[in-house]
Amino acid sequence: MTIIKQAWKITRHDFRNNPYVMLWTLLFIAYLGFTMSFAVSVQWGERGNLSPVADFIMLALIPFLGFIYNRRAFKYLQEDSYTHMLAFFRTLPIPMNAVIMSRIQQALLAFVVNSVIFFTLLFTLSATFRVYASTGFFVSFALTWIGYGMLIQAMYIHLEFLKKGKSYFWISIVIMLICGIVTIIVRVCGANLVSITAFYSKEWQLLSPVMWGALLAGILAMSVSYRVTQRKLMKRDLT
Known part of the structure; x- marks a missing residue:
């Protein structure tokens, strides 16, 4: 059995043991999308006018589209749930790289499902996006930020496997x-990240160099995170 198949078995087991986890996840993501729709109001001709709050919210929260919000995710600080999970898996005849791959699979699945909810609400509720958005723009803008989210999510995955709950939090x-x-x-530089990415998505759509650059960075980050985490996890003391 390949690592990917073993990882997928773990992923399916997690979902079966938490049948309502996607419901809670989607409700939370819907809340984020609803909130974000009021923070983002892009004026194409005046890219500096958008509030920097929109930038901060996107930078801080987009990576969270890569999480499945189960009990483990909420209890990592109080119970150090990620460390306990790893200690449990070490008692099983399952290679740890399959466990890491399973977490990456869950992140990618979460990005697909959560992004549909988040960006659909963002585009539906934001008056400016409704006026100017096309399908190509929608996909390009979403993929640009998903690529960024994957980049940061790769860091979070690395932390989950290598740090205790308190260190992970800080x-x-x-x-x-x-x-x-x-x-x-x-x-201070007179720019705005949301407006810039929206501008490139509007002008270039699926040929946007920002979109492809972000996706490439996200994929590379996931690959590096997998390899580095796998190597360092073998040396980690889980006691």
């Missing part, structure tokens, strides 16, 4: 702070 806070710093720097 590093996550640092990532949020970095998102804030990036937002401020971009604003």
